[in-house]
Amino acid sequence: MGLGIMGQPMALNLLKGGHTLRVYGRRAESMLPLEHAGATACASAAEATRGCEAIFTMVADTPDVEQVIFGPSGVAEGAARGSVVVDMSTISPVATRSMAARLAGRGIEMLDAPVSGGEVGAVNGTLSIMVGGKPEVFDQAKPLFECMGKNIVLIGANGAGQVAKACNQIVGAVALESVAEGLTLARKNGVDPGKVRDALLGGFAWSRVLEIHGRRIVERDFKPGFKAKLHQKDLRIVTETAAQLGIGLPQSALIAQHLNALVGMGCGEEDSAAVAKVLEILSGLKL
Amino acid sequence: MKIGFVGLGAMGRPMAQNLIRGGHELCVWARRAQATKPLTDAGAQASPTPALLAAQCQVVFTMVTKGEDVEQVVLGSDGIIYGAKAGTVVIDCSTIAPATTRRVAQVLAEKGVEMLDAPVSGGEQGAIEGTLSIMVGGKAEVFERVQPVLRCVGRTLVHIGESGAGQVAKAANQLALIVAIQGIAEAMVFARANGVEFRPVWEALTKGFAGSRMLEVVGQRMIERQFVMGIDANLHLKDSLIVLQCAHESRTAVPGAALAAQAFNALFARPGTRWDSAAILKVVEEMSGFPGRGS
Numbered sequence: 001m002g003l004g005i006m007g008q009p010m011a012l013n014l015l016k017g018g019h020t021l022r023v024y025g026r027r028a029e030s031m032l033p034l035e036h037a038g039a040t041a042c043a044s045a046a047e048a049t050r051g052c053e054a055i056f057t058m059v060a061d062t063p064d065v066e067q068v069i070f071g072p073s074g075v076a077e078g079a080a081r082g083s084v085v086v087d088m089s090t091i092s093p094v095a096t097r098s099m100a101a102r103l104a105g106r107g108i109e110m111l112d113a114p115v116s117g118g119e120v121g122a123v124n125g126t127l128s129i130m131v132g133g134k135p136e137v138f139d140q141a142k143p144l145f146e147c148m149g150k151n152i153v154l155i156g157a158n159g160a161g162q163v164a165k166a167c168n169q170i171v172g173a174v175a176l177e178s179v180a181e182g183l184t185l186a187r188k189n190g191v192d193p194g195k196v197r198d199a200l201l202g203g204f205a206w207s208r209v210l211e212i213h214g215r216r217i218v219e220r221d222f223k224p225g226f227k228a229k230l231h232q233k234d235l236r237i238v239t240e241t242a243a244q245l246g247i248g249l250p251q252s253a254l255i256a257q258h259l260n261a262l263v264g265m266g267c268g269e270e271d272s273a274a275v276a277k278v279l280e281i282l283s284g285l286k287l
Numbered sequence: 288m289k290i291g292f293v294g295l296g297a298m299g300r301p302m303a304q305n306l307i308r309g310g311h312e313l314c315v316w317a318r319r320a321q322a323t324k325p326l327t328d329a330g331a332q333a334s335p336t337p338a339l340l341a342a343q344c345q346v347v348f349t350m351v352t353k354g355e356d357v358e359q360v361v362l363g364s365d366g367i368i369y370g371a372k373a374g375t376v377v378i379d380c381s382t383i384a385p386a387t388t389r390r391v392a393q394v395l396a397e398k399g400v401e402m403l404d405a406p407v408s409g410g411e412q413g414a415i416e417g418t419l420s421i422m423v424g425g426k427a428e429v430f431e432r433v434q435p436v437l438r439c440v441g442r443t444l445v446h447i448g449e450s451g452a453g454q455v456a457k458a459a460n461q462l463a464l465i466v467a468i469q470g471i472a473e474a475m476v477f478a479r480a481n482g483v484e485f486r487p488v489w490e491a492l493t494k495g496f497a498g499s500r501m502l503e504v505v506g507q508r509m510i511e512r513q514f515v516m517g518i519d520a521n522l523h524l525k526d527s528l529i530v531l532q533c534a535h536e537s538r539t540a541v542p543g544a545a546l547a548a549q550a551f552n553a554l555f556a557r558p559g560t561r562w563d564s565a566a567i568l569k570v571v572e573e574m575s576g577f578p579g580r581g582s
Binding site: 236242248249 | 531
């Protein structure tokens with residue numbers, strides 16, 4: 001279920017792995033490439049689920065997962081006892097635990113398995129997959145994960161995969177903000193940010209984010225990538241989880257505000273590295 | 288006029304009492320049946336469900352904690368919507384997300400039932416004294432119609448705009464408050480870390496340009512280290528979530544509020560639950576090694 005930028009190539013990789021695939025996407029045209037590759041297109045999530053041992057969901061946000069699983073004609077209506085629902089969306093860990101408990105009540109297993117690695121990783125089958133759930137269910141699903149990803153880690157019980165993904169988003173977002181601030185300081189001082197980046201890459205400040213997002217900022221290349229509006233959503237999950245669990249996360253809270261501003265500027269479809277624009281405006285630089 | 292009142296907590300109870308004092312016939316409902324006792328003693332009639340209450344009232348107040356609670360008492364089973372006639376006015380005084388308010392108002396409108404969002408400011412004291420500030424969203428003519436009723440519970444009544452506008456105003460109010468609380472706590476720790484007692488600083492500040500109601504009330508509680516409930520920090524935490532959710536949806540950067548909300552989060556990681564918002568001081572102190580910090 002869910003054949004967007006990520007779901008489509010992941011589903012294709014399952015087909016390539018020799019599995020029989022039934023698919024459902026809200027937009028019927030999203031199912032076409034899968035149908036051409038041999039999958040069966042279905043009229044609802046419940047129908048796509050019937051007779052399947054494993055059911056993958058890859059949608060945008062917590063309410064979308066709740067809808068596709070528990071909504072009318074949802075996965076829960078079609079799934080057989082003993083089947084496994086694997087949610088690869090990035091959503092709230094708290095909501096994930098409650099959905100896993102509801103499914104367990106119907107004799108259905110659930111794994112949360114959010115991914116990192118973006119569209120490129122999904123196409124190449126090289127995603128990092130962070131999994132929460134029972135070890136024996138994980139072992140059962142592992143060959144399927146191996147069709148889609150490389151670095152596959154069982155983090156802990158239900159929800160633990162989403163916690164790991166939230167940690168990933170915190171570290172990534174704070175790194176992005178720091179790169180954007182550093183390069184803004186350079187620009188504001190009339191220093192070539194490209195040269196600063198080159199110098200920093202050789203030293204202690206090296207990071208993947210400085211390499212990839214730093215280049216985007218220097219070259220003003222904000223074609224996504226990872227869309228700002230999705231990054232905004234992921235940080236909302238982080239800040240809401242922090243409030244639910246009583247955790248102070250000042251950096252994440254600030255960056256979430258900068259992403260709000262970026263999306264508010266009309267840049268939601270750009271790569272989230274465009275957050276540099278918010279800092280540039282803050283310091284009176286021309287975009 | 289026959290008026291219904293749903294939700295009789297620390298705020299709802301005195302507000303309902305002021306409506307009786309204003310000469311209105313009152314019908315009440317609360318989740319905990321014993322909460323209706325002080326009102327029935329004062330002459331109100333208790334109703335078994337919000338629906339039955341709404342069936343006999345022209346105006347129905349709701350004063351509950353969360354958005355889900357409003358949805359429950361208005362749209363849930365035996366909710367107000369199942370009793371209210373066309374033309375009835377629902378006045379929701381709870382503090383909830385503007386988006387939730389708009390959704391509930393729309394469902395009611397389909398049945399010809401009017402709704403105003405009318406969150407209040409002024410706390411328990413203001414509710415008892417009938418001096419609340421009330422920020423109203425909804426149709427202007429509906430506001431005009433119920434203004435005499437609102438006068439029984441509040442002194443400052445402002446029609447802010449259409450449905451949800453009252454909640455937006457209240458969220459802005461809470462945003463300003465939580466940032467102010469953080470500022471006061473920081474000023475206090477800053478003074479102490481620099482070897483200056485806060486009480487004389489506070490006395491000087493309250494008279495000057497930094498003077499505010501918050502500085503007077505919360506500042507004093509911080510100085511006296513009264514950290515148990517007065518202003519329930521839980522409610523500020525809940526309101527900070529409304530602010531951040533609203534900022535997310537409206538794509539607005541609210542960096543000060545976002546940071547202050549983290550201190551509230553952190554407060555609830557500490558043992559004890561019934562914190563006053565002045566206890567934010569503890570979070571700010573501990574960051575800099577107080578109490579027990581060496582010179």
